[in-house]
Amino acid sequence: xxxxxxxxxxxxxxxxxxxxxxxxxxxxxxxxxxxxxxxxxxxxxxxxxxxxxxxxxxxxxxxxxxxxxxxxxxxxxxxxxxxxxxxxxxxxxxxxxxxxxxxxxxxxxxxxxxxxxxxxxxxxxxxxxxxxxxxxxxxxxxxxxxxxxxxxxxxxxxxxxxxxxxxxxxxxxxxxxxxxxxxxxxxxxxxxxxxxxxxxxxxxxxxxxxxxxxxxxxxxxxxxxxxxxxxxxxxxxxxxxxxxxxxxxxxxxxxxxxxxxxxxxxxxxxxxxxxxxxxxxxxxxxxxxxxxxxxxxxxxxxxxxxxxxxxxxxxxxxxxxxxxxxxxxxxxxxxxxxxxxxxxxxxxxxxxxxxxxxxxxxxxxxxxxxxxxxxxxxxxxxxxxxxxxxxxxxxxxxxxxxxxxxxxxxxxxxxxxxxxxxxxxxxxxxxxxxxxxxxxxxxxxxxxxxxxxxxxxxxxxxxxxxxxxxxxxxxxxxxxxxxxxxxxxxxxx
Amino acid sequence: xxxxxxxxxxxxxxxxxxxxxxxxxxxxxxxxxxxxxxxxxxxxxxxxxxxxxxxxxxxxxxxxxxxxxxxxxxxxxxxxxxxxxxxxxxxxxxxxxxxxxxxxxxxxxxxxxxxxxxxxxxxxxxxxxxxxxxxxxxxxxxxxxxxxxxxxxxxxxxxxxxxxxxxxxxxxxxxxxxxxxxxxxxxxxxxxxxxxxxxxxxxxxxxxxxxxxxxxxxxxxxxxxxxxxxxxxxxxxxxxxxxxxxxxxxxxxxxxxxxxxxxxxxxxxxxxxxxxxxxxxxxxxxxxxxxxxxxxxxxxxxxxxxxxxxxxxxxxxxxxxxxxxxxxxxxxxxxxxxxxxxxxxxxxxxxxxxxxxxxxxxxxxxxxxxxxxxxxxxxxxxxxxxxxxxxxxxxxxxxxxxxxxxxxxxxxxxxxxxxxxxxxxxxxxxxxxxxxxxxxxxxxxxxxxxxxxxxxxxxxxxxxxxxxxxxxxxxxxxxxxxxxxxxxxxxxx
Numbered sequence: 011x012x013x014x015x016x017x018x019x020x021x022x023x024x025x026x027x028x029x030x031x032x033x034x035x036x037x038x039x040x041x042x043x044x045x046x047x048x049x050x051x052x053x054x055x056x057x058x059x060x061x062x063x064x065x066x067x068x069x070x071x072x073x074x075x076x077x078x079x080x081x082x083x084x085x086x087x088x089x090x091x092x093x094x095x096x097x098x099x100x101x102x103x104x105x106x107x108x109x110x111x112x113x114x115x116x117x118x119x120x121x122x123x124x125x126x127x128x129x130x131x132x133x134x135x136x137x138x139x140x141x142x143x144x145x146x147x148x149x150x151x152x153x154x155x156x157x158x159x160x161x162x163x164x165x166x167x168x169x170x171x172x173x174x175x176x177x178x179x180x181x182x183x184x185x186x187x188x189x190x191x192x193x194x195x196x197x198x199x200x201x202x203x204x205x206x207x208x209x210x211x212x213x214x215x216x217x218x219x220x221x222x223x224x225x226x227x228x229x230x231x232x233x234x235x236x237x238x239x240x241x242x243x244x245x246x247x248x249x250x251x252x253x254x255x256x257x258x259x260x261x262x263x264x265x266x267x268x269x270x271x272x273x274x275x276x277x278x279x280x281x282x283x284x285x286x287x288x289x290x291x292x293x294x295x296x297x298x299x300x301x302x303x304x305x306x307x308x309x310x311x312x313x314x315x316x317x318x319x320x321x322x323x324x325x326x327x328x329x330x331x332x333x334x335x336x337x338x339x340x341x342x343x344x345x346x347x348x349x350x351x352x353x354x355x356x357x358x359x360x361x362x363x364x365x366x367x368x369x370x371x372x373x374x375x376x377x378x379x380x381x382x383x384x385x386x387x388x389x390x391x392x393x394x395x396x397x398x399x400x401x402x403x404x405x406x407x408x409x410x411x412x413x414x415x416x417x418x419x420x421x422x423x424x425x426x427x428x429x430x431x432x433x434x435x436x437x438x439x440x441x442x443x444x445x446x447x448x449x450x451x452x453x454x455x456x457x458x459x460x461x462x463x464x465x466x467x468x469x470x471x472x473x474x475x476x477x478x479x480x481x482x483x484x485x486x487x488x489x490x491x492x493x494x495x496x497x498x499x500x501x502x503x
Numbered sequence: 504x505x506x507x508x509x510x511x512x513x514x515x516x517x518x519x520x521x522x523x524x525x526x527x528x529x530x531x532x533x534x535x536x537x538x539x540x541x542x543x544x545x546x547x548x549x550x551x552x553x554x555x556x557x558x559x560x561x562x563x564x565x566x567x568x569x570x571x572x573x574x575x576x577x578x579x580x581x582x583x584x585x586x587x588x589x590x591x592x593x594x595x596x597x598x599x600x601x602x603x604x605x606x607x608x609x610x611x612x613x614x615x616x617x618x619x620x621x622x623x624x625x626x627x628x629x630x631x632x633x634x635x636x637x638x639x640x641x642x643x644x645x646x647x648x649x650x651x652x653x654x655x656x657x658x659x660x661x662x663x664x665x666x667x668x669x670x671x672x673x674x675x676x677x678x679x680x681x682x683x684x685x686x687x688x689x690x691x692x693x694x695x696x697x698x699x700x701x702x703x704x705x706x707x708x709x710x711x712x713x714x715x716x717x718x719x720x721x722x723x724x725x726x727x728x729x730x731x732x733x734x735x736x737x738x739x740x741x742x743x744x745x746x747x748x749x750x751x752x753x754x755x756x757x758x759x760x761x762x763x764x765x766x767x768x769x770x771x772x773x774x775x776x777x778x779x780x781x782x783x784x785x786x787x788x789x790x791x792x793x794x795x796x797x798x799x800x801x802x803x804x805x806x807x808x809x810x811x812x813x814x815x816x817x818x819x820x821x822x823x824x825x826x827x828x829x830x831x832x833x834x835x836x837x838x839x840x841x842x843x844x845x846x847x848x849x850x851x852x853x854x855x856x857x858x859x860x861x862x863x864x865x866x867x868x869x870x871x872x873x874x875x876x877x878x879x880x881x882x883x884x885x886x887x888x889x890x891x892x893x894x895x896x897x898x899x900x901x902x903x904x905x906x907x908x909x910x911x912x913x914x915x916x917x918x919x920x921x922x923x924x925x926x927x928x929x930x931x932x933x934x935x936x937x938x939x940x941x942x943x944x945x946x947x948x949x950x951x952x953x954x955x956x957x958x959x960x961x962x963x964x965x966x967x968x969x970x971x972x973x974x975x976x977x978x979x980x981x982x983x984x985x986x987x988x989x990x991x992x993x994x995x996x
Contacts (some may be wrong), residue, residue, distance in 0.1 A: 117904070166905055224912075247904055249900070251897060316903075316907075339678045370900060370901060373904055373907065395909065395913065398905055398908055399909065400904060402902060404863065405898050406742060407807070407864045408612065408898050409902050410740045410807050410900060411610070411866055412891055412894055413791075414809075414866065418662055431897070433893065
């Protein structure tokens, strides 16, 4: 990434804004990222200009200031189709729409998270919508029927993020998920099958290199990436260090099943998350390299392991909190039973204060759906693979350079604690057991806080129990008790 | 490094300069690096303020604008000694001087090279001299009797770079390499042995995290890191990909011995390098992990290898050119015999055009000297180790995240060519054998070029042969023939 960084800034000649505020450093970094993204997009476009075009579809480039540039003239002199200049507004209503699912992968280290934010456009979603608008696949976000499966935080990557959305289509003859334009009669315009738009290629051409669409699938009209997800799988990579990985694997199993995870997440009561029961289908700790493990005395602290956890839906920061506790268990600072104690919300209704694990090793690895048929374009996969290999080469080689130096210094048998760097914040000199630490606010207390401010309302239920729901009480209110409020299934970390 | 980057820019509140020139992108990146270094220095200082001091020695911090800040008061209230404010110039002549060797390690990826440059202060040497001046270990560079063993290029790292220099000393009683102040009589001031200044700790406190002094050694007065080096060893790390590493190992041996390497370097005639004979003591290709190699069909393309080369002195870019040719041999684009052909300067007096290997995998791993006794401070080594482990954790984890995605995509058995990313420039579609390519200028032609411009002079020798030497002919000229001009033993790449 550093090499990409150097290349981007050297080639850009955009204006550098001048600020003397204290937040300038955030904008400085964002500026560098913007430039990096812009170079990636321009390179992608240049590559396509050298190869064959895609039957008239042109990507309109946008420089970092948001101004549109018309694309370079095609060397072959073929008919170009719409140039997408401001003078000719695109008539979306003349085209069919198609409800689709898109599967994407991204490296999250250069972004401020997946979801769009007010104070920065350095988010994965922002780049996605830039690309969707540039390619005229959607008219605007609001009318695009967009749902996302998960929402990853700053620094978190994804190998299988899924979104559902309505895109422009060529399928005047109809098809799965296709809606014809209102002025078109399905019988009259009985066209020969034309190929659908090459969604994956069109988007990848204009997306930054570290965000890739892997495949797409037609989807029935009611399909939602958010609500129809069958399971979500996360991976957290970590070095063995001096950790007892066997103990960690044993402790991980204790998370499996349906439990109240309020002590293992960041409670998001303000956003209406009032119920913390979640189901973990599996939680394992495995070495990356599947060779038979050596005896513990010869174990290499620089071996890498994966904590893999699969569930229906996850709470905010749940995986990182779960991981933090596993790391404490691995260091033998807590016994494996601490997991059961933290899941016992009757005995422990309030979360002990502890830091979650850092962001960069976390990957949303899989989102599973039934009933979709993913259409992969081999050329696009090859290209994504090449980009990943390029990136891998840089990081893997640098990793070895550093490791060579560590080995050179380590001959005196110094302490090897690479796992220490996975906890947020500074390390305390004396370890304080979790259950002896100060506790965070309880759920009831947080609810009370928001009820007082009118953001949540309490009311008497039919059976005498109390219920809580968001916002002002509507006319025809739908009563739900605290214990059965549906989880907000927009899992995020 | 990216995480370090983010932390540095967030914490700095220094002024952001405003330029609209086309070279602003270089300065932008440099600015980010400066900030990163500044944070590292400040953190190092803060750490030392918490721990014990060093008996009155204070490091004076300098912010990125070059202004001096006085250090924070010591919490223990101990006597501080000189504060180093501008009002009290330091009297170097009152102190002994000591000729020493310093061994250092650095990660070169964030720097523009080792040697000081005019257009940037983002070099390792610039940081070293900042540190030496801040700690008042030297008065200025010019009077410090400074020699360096090697000069690494932009992006190249070092685990054993050695320099020799005169530093301030406490040794009024004399010692190896010590020169007493002129006004001091060695007999009169026969002080009890005091400890020498803790050079390693003092410098590491104020150096950026990615530059570390490992140890120091007293040195006899005539010792020079540049001229007294017995051998230099470089390592180049690379992934196996689809390379035939056995063939590469066999080809590497052909470089051993004394040869004319003009076709395997970048000729630097303008700087007086006129002779290209060098001696390679060993050249090997080994896997990083010493497990028994699996059969070639099950070889993992993501295994890492080291090309290690040991020689007396090296020419400019010699190792990277050697590596480039080895990579071509490993891809079976050239036979191993090409090495012998390139070393045969009678048959091939002019270098074929080819790109050298990229910079980031290269490490100056060892510089060997006789007669020095390295003094290592355990605490400093622990600290350097911790810093390297922190760095390793980030790169190793990111490497696995990417590798996990590659494995996920690669199930269709796509082509795995991570080694391709090690050559500079773009890959040609059709391979052109080296000996069929256009050739670079010959040595004689280059000499002629500089002779015409007065930077080199030819003259008739005693035995009728021609000689060449740098610059204008001095009054009492020293005749040397072309074939015996001493190599410029300032090895660089």
